[in-house]
Amino acid sequence: MTKFNDTILKAFRGEKTDYTPVWYMRQAGRSQKEYRELKKKYSLFEITHQPELCAYVTRLPVEMYNVDAAILYKDIMSPLPAIGVDVEIKSGIGPVIDNPIASLQDVEKLGTIDPESDVPYVLDTIRLLTKEQLNVPLIGFSGAPFTLASYMIEGGPSKNYHKTKALMYSDHKAWFALMDKLADMTITYVKAQVNAGAQAIQIFDSWVGALNVADYRTYIKPVMNRIFSELRDTNVPLILFGVGAGHLVKEWNDLPVDVIGLDWRMSIKEARDLDVTKALQGNLDPAFLLADWDVVEEKAKQIIDEGKAHPSHIFNLGHGVTPEISPERLKKLTTFIHEYSMK
Ligand SMILES: O=C(O)CCc1c2[nH]c(c1CC(=O)O)Cc1[nH]c(c(CC(=O)O)c1CCC(=O)O)Cc1[nH]c(c(CC(=O)O)c1CCC(=O)O)Cc1[nH]c(c(CCC(=O)O)c1CC(=O)O)C2
Secondary structure (H helix, E strand, O other): OOOOOOHHHHHHOOOOOOOOOEOOOOOOOOOOHHHHHHHHHOOHHHHHOOHHHHHHHHHHHHHHHOOOOEEOOOOOOOOHHHHOOOEEEEOOOEEEEOOOOOOHHHHHHOOOOOHHHHOHHHHHHHHHHHHHHOOOOEEEEEEOHHHHHHHHHHOOOOOOOHHHHHHHHHOHHHHHHHHHHHHHHHHHHHHHHHHHOOOEEEEEOOOHHHOOHHHHHHHHHHHHHHHHHHHHHHOOOEEEEOOOOHHHHHHHHHOOOOEEEOOOOOOHHHHHHOOOOOEEEEEEOHHHHHOOHHHHHHHHHHHHHHHHOOOOEEEEEOOOOOOOOOHHHHHHHHHHHHHHHHO
């Protein structure tokens, strides 16, 4: 195995690096033909329950694109069955939950997670990857309470989160009990991933941008503060990411996180102009990867240049790789980022 490359860990910690490190959200799976072949035989949950296979899927993009980190192949829904949520991933729909949360009684029925007995395959995959297979860091992850709750209350993906917000606004007891249960689950689950070997953690609060700043402060910030404060003890870098959450970055900058992940709606410079001091991760709109190469290069240069104005930037997309993006494009982009940022 070649020498371990810890460049991205330095960038996560806010240190200057020789080049801009890069990884892509949803880099595993999606457009790779090796993965698509596997998906004809196995569902996401079937892959994640088999550590050798799951490690293979996690490694594929590292080997194919030469990215600076791996992210464990699994879904933000993966820990939910352990606490009593009947979740299924339906093709063409996404996660579907048969027993949605509607009241405090529903919240009280939720259990707790014991990672070693509930998700041993997740921990075994991490051990396999970090002890034997990878020469770059492995990022573990969890969904955040608001984003997980949105699926648990709506019963599946949503456009407007009306049921979620209705519960949040009208039943404070149920809402805060749910946030606490999901925070406990997240903390225990993430700590287990770190103990198994994960070297950084991303918390996906993908849909929290649906809230305004005042509601974020009232209903979400305290629980996120608790999660990150408790996770600080793990000593691994902590990344927080959300979609359409530019209006929340000042709030995020107050939290004990190391890195803020931006989607493409707010530039790196705009975030810096708001006095965001944390390391920044992002933020090429994945749609660029379907455009002509010179357009991609132009935009990537701008992002790298803006990132370099401050010690630490980690290149990423503004959200996940989509299935139609070609692996060759991602490989070319990675090489370009590495070479251009070294100049
Ligand atoms: O996004 C999709 O693929 C559509 C369905 C969907 C899933 N989870 C979901 C959604 C969105 C929604 O419906 O609200 C719900 C979901 N999963 C996830 C997030 C966080 C985020 O991306 O902002 C979210 C919420 C936000 C979002 O949809 O992007 C995280 C996730 N899913 C997944 C991964 C792992 C990976 O892609 O390597 C990861 C995270 C790690 C990473 O960024 O790499 C994997 C995943 N989830 C899912 C699938 C489809 C499985 C199948 O069809 O059998 C797949 C695999 C694939 O894309 O080929 C199901």
